Amino acid sequence: AMKMVGLVVKPDTMSLLRGAVGLARPSLLRPDGARFASLKALKTRVTSVKSIQKITKAMKMVAASKLKNAQTRMEASRPFMMASPVEMKEALDLSEAEVGKVFFVPISSDKGLCGGVNSSVVKNTKLIANSLPEGTTKEFFIVGSKAREALSREYRDEVVAAADEIYTKPFSWAQAAVLADEVLKHDFDKVSIIYNKFYSVVKFEVTPLHLGTPAVLEETDGLAAYEIDEEESTTLMADLFEFELASRLFNCVLENSTSENASRMTAMDSASSNAGDMINKLNIQYNRQRQAVITKDLCEIISGAESL
Numbered sequence: 001a002m003k004m005v006g007l008v009v010k011p012d013t014m015s016l017l018r019g020a021v022g023l024a025r026p027s028l029l030r031p032d033g034a035r036f037a038s039l040k041a042l043k044t045r046v047t048s049v050k051s052i053q054k055i056t057k058a059m060k061m062v063a064a065s066k067l068k069n070a071q072t073r074m075e076a077s078r079p080f081m082m083a084s085p086v087e088m089k090e091a092l093d094l095s096e097a098e099v100g101k102v103f104f105v106p107i108s109s110d111k112g113l114c115g116g117v118n119s120s121v122v123k124n125t126k127l128i129a130n131s132l133p134e135g136t137t138k139e140f141f142i143v144g145s146k147a148r149e150a151l152s153r154e155y156r157d158e159v160v161a162a163a164d165e166i167y168t169k170p171f172s173w174a175q176a177a178v179l180a181d182e183v184l185k186h187d188f189d190k191v192s193i194i195y196n197k198f199y200s201v202v203k204f205e206v207t208p209l210h211l212g213t214p215a216v217l218e219e220t221d222g223l224a225a226y227e228i229d230e231e232e233s234t235t236l237m238a239d240l241f242e243f244e245l246a247s248r249l250f251n252c253v254l255e256n257s258t259s260e261n262a263s264r265m266t267a268m269d270s271a272s273s274n275a276g277d278m279i280n281k282l283n284i285q286y287n288r289q290r291q292a293v294i295t296k297d298l299c300e301i302i303s304g305a306e307s308l
Contacts, residue, residue, distance in 0.1 A: 039293070042286040046279060053275035059113070060268035067201070067261040073170065074198060074254040080173075080247040084240070092212045092244065099189035101137040104129060105179075105249070106151065107195040107256045108144030110165055115263035117196055117204070117256075118146040124206045125151065125194050141183055143253065160186060167257060176250035180242055183249075189213060191245070195252040196259035202266065204259035209248060214241040 106125040108118045125147070129138055141161045142148040148162045161182055166175060183191060190210055197207040217237040 039286065039290060042282060042289065046282045046286065049275050049278050049282065053272055053279070056268045056271040056275060060265055060272060063261050063265035063268060067258065067265055069170075070254065070258040070261050071198070074251070074258045077251045077254045081251050083247060084244050088217065088240065088244065091216055092241070093210065094190045094212045094216070095208075095210045097190065097210075097212075098133055099136070101139070101187065101189045102129075102132060103183065103186055103188035103191045104138060104140045105183065105191060105193045106140070106142055106144075106147045107193065107252055108142075108147035109256070109260045110145045110167055111260075112146065113264055113267060114260045115267045117260050117263045118144070118150075120206045121194055121196065121256075122147050122150040124208065126154065128192065128194070128208060129155070139186060139188070141186070143179065166253070171250075171253050171257065173246070173250055176253065177246045179249050179253075180246035183245060184242060193248060193252050195256040198255045198258040198262065201262045204255075204262065209252065211245065211248065214238045217241060 104125060106121050108121050112118070132138060138155075138158055140151060140155055140159045141163075142151055142159060143163045143166065145162075145164045148159070148164065152159055163179060163182070166179075190212060193209040193211070195207060195209070196204045198204045214234070214237045217240060218233060
């Protein structure tokens with residue numbers, strides 16, 4: 001045995017230390033400056049991921065707060081969907097009908113980081129549009145910048161109007177009436193509204209809604225039970241259709257907004273959880289690498305002591 005400042009170095013201790021260093025990563029056997037640079041890079045990355053985690057947690061709380069308000073407004077809008085007579089709703093339903101001109105109204109959001117809410121609307125809109133019979137004319141009035149950016153690349157010539165930043169303030173009936181008025185400025189045989197229907201915080205589905213035109217209401221016999229003056233029939237049916245269209249748009253936009261906030265809350269919760277897992281893995285890697293550096297330094301000290 002050899003004494004040096006109260007430290008007893010035994011042969012078995014030396015072999016254990018050298019074995020520990022031999023099992024270290026090759027990157028740890030570089031010059032001391034490189035080792036410390038690697039440790040500093042890991043520490044910087046941990047700090048960066050922690051900052052991102054704080055942001056995702058804050059976004060989750062904001063989305064949860066907005067979700068509650070959006071869900072309350074959405075539930076209040078559903079009675080508007082039931083205001084019209086059943087006969088009118090049945091007459092306007094053209095889900096399976098083949099027509100000459102379809103007017104698409106895909107509804108998306110203006111912001112991302114909300115899962116597949118926007119991409120699902122874009123995907124289903126393309127699927128429906130591309131599956132139309134040959135010769136069918138189609139036009140697009142896009143609500144929300146995310147769908148506009150995606151669909152404009154493929155249907156640039158068919159996009160006739162777009163509405164962005166409708167979510168900066170709580171969506172109102174007046175805004176829905178403006179959207180309905182914009183739709184009625186164009187000629188079509190069927191209007192197709194594609195949006196996310198909200199069921200729960202973890203469930204919402206892309207739903208297409210197909211409506212006819214005021215001319216369809218004039219031709220139906222379902223409204224014969226109501227006293228309608230023939231001279232005013234055209235004007236009355238147009239007004240009824242505009243109200244029905246505004247009611248549907250009002251509810252569809254609020255359903256989509258609620259789905260967006262629910263999806264963003266879930267996505268930010270997952271991001272926060274993933275950030276936490278990454279922080280744990282980086283800390284383990286940092287501690288292991290730091291321990292390997294300390295072990296090598298001890299080995300160098302002991303080797304120097306043996307040579308004396």
